[in-house]
Amino acid sequence: MKIGVLGTGAVGRVLAAGLAGRGHDVMIGTRNPxxxxxxxxxxxxxxxxxAGTFADAAIFGELLVLAIGWPHVKQVIDLAGPEHFAGxxxxxxxxPLRFEAEGRPPVxxxxxxxxxxxxxxxxxxxxxxxxxxxxVGNPHMVNPDFPDGKPDMFICxxxxxxxxxxxxxxxxxxxxxxxxxxxxxKSRYLEPLAMVWIVHFFNSGFNGNHAFRLLRK
Amino acid sequence: MKIGVLGTGAVGRVLAAGLAGRGHDVMIGTRNPxxxxxxxxxxxxxxxxxAGTFADAAIFGELLVLAIGWPHVKQVIDLAGPEHFAGxxxxxxxxPLRFEAEGRPPVxxxxxxxxxxxxxxxxxxxxxxxxxxxxVGNPHMVNPDFPDGKPDMFICxxxxxxxxxxxxxxxxxxxxxxxxxxxxxKSRYLEPLAMVWIVHFFNSGFNGNHAFRLLRK
Numbered sequence: 001m002k003i004g005v006l007g008t009g010a011v012g013r014v015l016a017a018g019l020a021g022r023g024h025d026v027m028i029g030t031r032n033p034x035x036x037x038x039x040x041x042x043x044x045x046x047x048x049x050x051a052g053t054f055a056d057a058a059i060f061g062e063l064l065v066l067a068i069g070w071p072h073v074k075q076v077i078d079l080a081g082p083e084h085f086a087g088x089x090x091x092x093x094x095x096p097l098r099f100e101a102e103g104r105p106p107v108x109x110x111x112x113x114x115x116x117x118x119x120x121x122x123x124x125x126x127x128x129x130x131x132x133x134x135x136v137g138n139p140h141m142v143n144p145d146f147p148d149g150k151p152d153m154f155i156c157x158x159x160x161x162x163x164x165x166x167x168x169x170x171x172x173x174x175x176x177x178x179x180x181x182x183x184x185x186k187s188r189y190l191e192p193l194a195m196v197w198i199v200h201f202f203n204s205g206f207n208g209n210h211a212f213r214l215l216r217k
Numbered sequence: 218m219k220i221g222v223l224g225t226g227a228v229g230r231v232l233a234a235g236l237a238g239r240g241h242d243v244m245i246g247t248r249n250p251x252x253x254x255x256x257x258x259x260x261x262x263x264x265x266x267x268a269g270t271f272a273d274a275a276i277f278g279e280l281l282v283l284a285i286g287w288p289h290v291k292q293v294i295d296l297a298g299p300e301h302f303a304g305x306x307x308x309x310x311x312x313p314l315r316f317e318a319e320g321r322p323p324v325x326x327x328x329x330x331x332x333x334x335x336x337x338x339x340x341x342x343x344x345x346x347x348x349x350x351x352x353v354g355n356p357h358m359v360n361p362d363f364p365d366g367k368p369d370m371f372i373c374x375x376x377x378x379x380x381x382x383x384x385x386x387x388x389x390x391x392x393x394x395x396x397x398x399x400x401x402x403k404s405r406y407l408e409p410l411a412m413v414w415i416v417h418f419f420n421s422g423f424n425g426n427h428a429f430r431l432l433r434k
Contacts, residue, residue: 111405112329146432148366154413181416188328189416192409196371199398199406200431213430214417215363 004029004061006054006076008038010138011093012067017045018142022172029057029080058084063165065091070109070116077123086126089162092117093133095194105202108191117187128162130155131187132170134194137201137208143174144211151211153178156186179214221246221278223271223293225255227355228310229284234262235359239389246274246297275301280382282308287326287333294340303343306379309334310350312411322419325408334373334404345379347372348404349387352411354418354425360391361428368428370395373403396431
């Protein structure tokens with residue numbers, strides 16, 4: 001599958017490399033594809049991944065991954081061209097984080113009556129947005145594995161087929177079948193869940209080796 | 218320890234019976250302690266538990282458990298007498314649920330900039346409120362056990378000693394050491410986490426046999 005990953009931060013790199021490693025044809029979109037800062041990565045984890053502008057990656061991908069810091073999401077969508085998202089599955093990995101003080105956990109910029117997931121869906125009304133990969137740190141996004149088993153990925157979105165497509169990628173990346181919470185409004189619960197992860201990260205010495213599992217019987 | 222449990226719904230009964238089963242001296246508080254609806258329970262799971270008014274239970278307990286439906290929490294605190302909570306550890310099990318349509322999950326009545334935990338702490342400024350037991354259904358509040366292990370309990374509150382006392386009770390009830398997220402404001406994340414539990418409950422045929430675990434390494 002041709003996949004465009006928008007964003008070259010840790011999340012974008014990890015997901016781009018993971019998806020390329022499963023045989024997908026991945027282009028990573030960035031503000032300036034000629035920047036030298038990515039050179040090492042393209043020779044190593046990013047081998048075989050092409051680089052383009054946000055618009056290049058959005059045009060390229062049959063499925064798109066949004067991996068952009070919250071303050072820049074809307075701008076990147078505008079740079080990429082909202083029309084290039086139309087009809088496509090868009091994995092929204094973002095959390096609406098607002099950092100207020102050095103060394104302290106961020107807070108959610110929006111919530112309760114809105115969410116990043118819903119915002120992205122509003123900004124891309126013709127895209128099929130699926131909230132995914134927002135509840136775990138990037139070191140455990142691909143092939144997550146803990147002594148007590150595998151964590152679970154929760155997703156939500158308005159389009160059932162889009163959630164199936166997202167679910168297939170999630171399983172390819174080494175997760176159990178994703179747990180679908182419902183429509184994109186359920187981002188109002190998954191973004192605070194990311195905050196539980198983030199607060200524990202700050203409380204536990206920035207270890208980051210934790211992830212959620214939904215025990216069932 | 219003398220424990221007052223306010224509320225005779227499923228959560229109040231389960232926690233009262235669980236705590237009495239660990240040797241604590243438990244009084245359950247209710248609007249009308251003479252009501253016949255509890256008779257069977259006092260002869261069975263509730264054996265050895267005494268009944269009183271909300272004020273009786275609040276006076277009786279060295280530690281108090283709030284297990285009241287959100288629309289009635291403030292009223293029950295007023296009936297019990299806020300002065301009887303002063304200085305005591307109060308386990309707040311509540312979620313600010315608003316039910317809007319039959320057969321559909323509730324939504325949170327407040328969130329993002331406020332929470333039930335913070336509301337309870339405001340209503341009881343001299344109490345030491347600890348959010349606990351809000352993220353799991355009542356059948357798994359005592360001796361939780363799943364094929365893949367034990368779930369985790371997240372707590373938060375402003376008073377470290379109160380969280381230690383809450384943590385001891387949580388472990389007595391068969392949980393691993395509780396995960397402390399921080400001050401009572403973290404209820405803004407734990408109440409949406411309850412919604413993940415509740416939405417999955419609605420999505421999975423009202424089975425309720427699920428609970429969260431924080432995998433770590």
